[in-house]
Amino acid sequence: MLIAYENVGKTFETLEGDLTAVRDVNLAVRRGEFVTLVGPSGCGKSTLLNMAAGLFAPTVGTVRYDGEEVAPYNQRVGYMTQNDHLLPWRDARDNVLVPLEIRGMGRGEAQDRVDELLEQLGLKGFERAYPSQLSGGMKKRTALARLLAYDPEALLMDEPFGALDAQLRLKMQIEILRLARTLRKTVVFVTHDLDEAVSLADRTAVFSARPGTIIRVVDVPLGEERDLLTLRRDSAYRDLTAELWDHLSPTVDHAEG
Secondary structure, rough: EEEEEEEEEEEEEEEOEEEEEEEEEEEEOOOOOEEEEEEEOOHHHHHHHHHHOOOOOOOOEEEOOOEEEOOOOOOEEEEEOOOOOOOOOOOOHHOOOHHHHHOOOOHHHHHHHHHHHHOOOOOOOOOOOOOHHHHHHHHHHHHHHHHOOOOOOEEEEOOOOOOOOOHHHHHHHHHHHHHHHHHHEEEEEEOHHHHHHHOOOOOOEEEEOOOEEEEEEEEEEOOOOOOOHHHHHHHHHHHHHHHHHHHHHHHHHHHOO
């Protein structure tokens, strides 16, 4: 297993008192696997990503990466949120260069790596465009190129396509699935969209309302060569989406507004 949560709980101190985000979480993510996390708002899905990234430790239990307890700032993972966090004073190429500059990679090697990624993600010709000159989809592709630039083993993705319209969202789903399969990346992907959860996943973990715990892990046997453009016509896909809703619907009454 590459990422493992063992009896994990996390409690935060707030002005109103202690708040338990997650409790009794057990989940093992295999190397090369694409796992989606679904559940009500506030159930602690993002908290799990933060612990895998080493941003903070669990209050109880253990989070392991490749067999070792996660230390602060896990540099073997890449993290992508809903906000692209592009630097407005840098063009697309220079935004993607940021992690390679931090790592101290030579300028020539770094530029070759960036140009390869920009071409791979359909951004050739827009290398010198600034974020204000890029469409929403191009901004997401630039952020994804930056995420992949230093070649992390695992990708932690927190609703990265939530702000996109339906067509752009589908394009980015196709892109991330293609890259995950081609580059053999391990992906843990938080989403509120059950269609997205099924479309992308090898397995989906369903969370209860806060304090969140995993109430079911659903296998998604749709194959690595699934076509997202035609998947919605597949009865197995529809049945899996309905199954997720059946597991999730009892939590709706307890979800935060």
